[in-house]
Amino acid sequence: MHLDHATLRTADLEGTRSFLERVLDLRPGYRPPFDFPGYWLYAGDAPIVHLIPGSGAAVGRAGEMLDHVAFRMDDTGDNQNGEAYWAMRAKLEGLAIPYSTMDLPDLGERRLFIRTPPSAGGGAILLELVFREG
Amino acid sequence: MHLDHATLRTADLEGTRSFLERVLDLRPGYRPPFDFPGYWLYAGDAPIVHLIPGSGAAVGRAGEMLDHVAFRMDDTGDNQNGEAYWAMRAKLEGLAIPYSTMDLPDLGERRLFIRTPPSAGGGAILLELVFREG
Numbered sequence: 453m454h455l456d457h458a459t460l461r462t463a464d465l466e467g468t469r470s471f472l473e474r475v476l477d478l479r480p481g482y483r484p485p486f487d488f489p490g491y492w493l494y495a496g497d498a499p500i501v502h503l504i505p506g507s508g509a510a511v512g513r514a515g516e517m518l519d520h521v522a523f524r525m526d527d528t529g530d531n532q533n534g535e536a537y538w539a540m541r542a543k544l545e546g547l548a549i550p551y552s553t554m555d556l557p558d559l560g561e562r563r564l565f566i567r568t569p570p571s572a573g574g575g576a577i578l579l580e581l582v583f584r585e586g
Numbered sequence: 587m588h589l590d591h592a593t594l595r596t597a598d599l600e601g602t603r604s605f606l607e608r609v610l611d612l613r614p615g616y617r618p619p620f621d622f623p624g625y626w627l628y629a630g631d632a633p634i635v636h637l638i639p640g641s642g643a644a645v646g647r648a649g650e651m652l653d654h655v656a657f658r659m660d661d662t663g664d665n666q667n668g669e670a671y672w673a674m675r676a677k678l679e680g681l682a683i684p685y686s687t688m689d690l691p692d693l694g695e696r697r698l699f700i701r702t703p704p705s706a707g708g709g710a711i712l713l714e715l716v717f718r719e720g
Contacts, residue, residue: 453610453629455589456658456716461651476587484690495587509649514641516702516709517595518652524590556618568650575650582590 457492457500458521463508463571465489471569472501474547476523508571520565522580537562537583560585591626591634592655597642597705599623605703606635608681610657642705654699656714671696671717694719 462468469491472478478493478501492499500523511517530536544551544566554563561584567576596602603625606612612627612635626633634657645651664670678685678700688697695718701710 453634454632454658454661455592455634456656456714458589458592458655459653459714461647461649461653463650484692498588500587500589504653506650506653507646507648509646511645511649511651512641512643513595515595515643515645516597516640516705516711517645518655518711519593519595519638519640521592521652521655522590524588527588558618571650577650577652580590580593 455500455521457498457502458518459502459504460568460577461504461506462568462577463506464569465491465503465505467569467571468503468577469493475544475549475566510575513575520578520580522563522582524582524584526583526585531583531585534562534583534585537564537585540564540581540583589634589655591632591636592652593636593638594702594711595638595640596702596711597640598703599625599637599639601703601705602637602711603627609678609683609700644709647709654712654714656697656716658716658718660717660719665717665719668696668717668719671698671719674698674715674717 460468469480472493478495480491481494481499483492489505491503493501525540526536549566552565561582564581566579570576594602603614606627612629614625615628615633617626623639625637627635660670683700686699695716698715700713704710
């Protein structure tokens, strides 16, 4: 068993799609003919993020919810010496996207936390990026 | 790039852990020494679900949030003729866990939606189970 996809509910379908395209290189692709708008965003041939419409209202983050999803960024072996990790930090800084860091040296991992763009009147969705070295 | 894990925030760490053990056969395993309680739940050697503490307050489901995460259930090739799908439906019925269905015949997929147990005063977190045939 593995994770298949994560579904983000947002009032800003276009802005969230654009954000995920720019930051994670996800790309819109085939989506079944549902009767509501949205996107399936692909990494390669896998639609790993789905976007569906929401009100954009802020959500109380202490409540019973999915707090975040994490993406494993190093699965093409491009982080032997932290190259992919530092490249992402430079990319985020170039895009003026704030991030926070978490190092887990006992796992050989470094992690970044970012948020999707806040919608009108709304909050933002927490995403984690995981890089493992070696 | 692929999904690494999903983090569920819940007021009922033990009940949610037990639910995910019973329904998805996830198992607690190594977790770094964070300064707050929680679980890392493993499928094989991958910690795909993390549990962290929350208030249990209900969350407005129309807002800007992660709506759900989906698990791909057939990656051991055990659903050639829908065996894994129907076994899960029987299991959920045996456990008296409500579910809803979504068939996507153009993808050769059938899907089930379930919710984690509602905490005291709180809501519940939506999970999707994806089965592909053939």
